[in-house]
C-alpha cells in the first residue's frame with residue numbers, strides 16, 4: 626500500500642529580497658542537478674523565484690527564464706531553472722506544489738511551451754512534460770546551458786530535455 630504523505634503546513638509564495646540567503650542554500654544543496662548561482666545573480670533575479678516556506682524556513686525554490694527566439698509570435702519558451710527542494714524535505718510533495726504554482730504563474734505570460742533539462746524525467750512526466758531531442762531544441766538549449774561548466778556540450782550532457790505545451794488562458798470579457 627502507498628504510504629500517506631504528511632500534510633504540508635507551509636505555502637508557496639513569491640520570493641522576497643530577504644529570502645536570498647535561504648534560496649542560495651537550497652540551490653547549493655543539490656549541486657549535481659542544479660547549477661550554483663551567486664548571491665548578486667539571485668538578488669537581481671529574486672522576482673523570478675517562488676519559494677515554499679514552512680515555519681519560517683524555505684524548504685524549496687523554483688525559478689524560470691525566458692528563452693530568446695528569432696521567430697516573432699511563435700514558439701515562445703520558458704525554461705524551468707534553479708528548482709531545488711532541501712534534502713530533508715524531499716518526497717513530501719513540495720516539488721509538485723512548486724512546479725504546479727510556477728506553471729500557473731507563467732501561464733498568464735502566454736508562453737507556448739515550458740522546457741526543462743533534468744536528471745529525473747520520471748518526475749516531470751507526471752506534470753505533462755515529454756522528452757524532446759536536444760537537436761530539435763538546439764538554439765533554445767544553448768542559452769540555458771551557456772553558464773554551465775560541467776559538460777563540454779549540451780549534446781553530451783546527461784540531462785534529458787523535456788517540453789510541455791502550455792494552453793493559453795481563456796480571454797477575460799472585454800479583451801480582444
Ligand SMILES: CC(C)(COP(=O)(O)OP(=O)(O)OC[C@H]1O[C@@H](n2cnc3c(N)ncnc32)[C@H](O)[C@@H]1OP(=O)(O)O)[C@@H](O)C(=O)NCCC(=O)NCCS
Pocket residue numbers: 655658659708709710711714715716717718719720721722741742743744745747748751
Ligand atoms: C526533483 C525534486 C524537485 C522533486 O521534489 P520533491 O519535493 O522531492 O518531489 P515530490 O515529493 O513533490 O514528488 C511528487 C511526485 O514525484 C515523484 N518523484 C519525486 N522525485 C522523483 C524522482 N527523482 N524521480 C521520479 N519520481 C519522483 C514522487 O514519488 C511523487 O509521486 P506521487 O505523486 O505519485 O507520490 C527534488 O527531489 C529535488 O530538489 N531534487 C534535486 C534537485 C533536482 O533534481 N531538481 C530538478 C532540476 S530540473
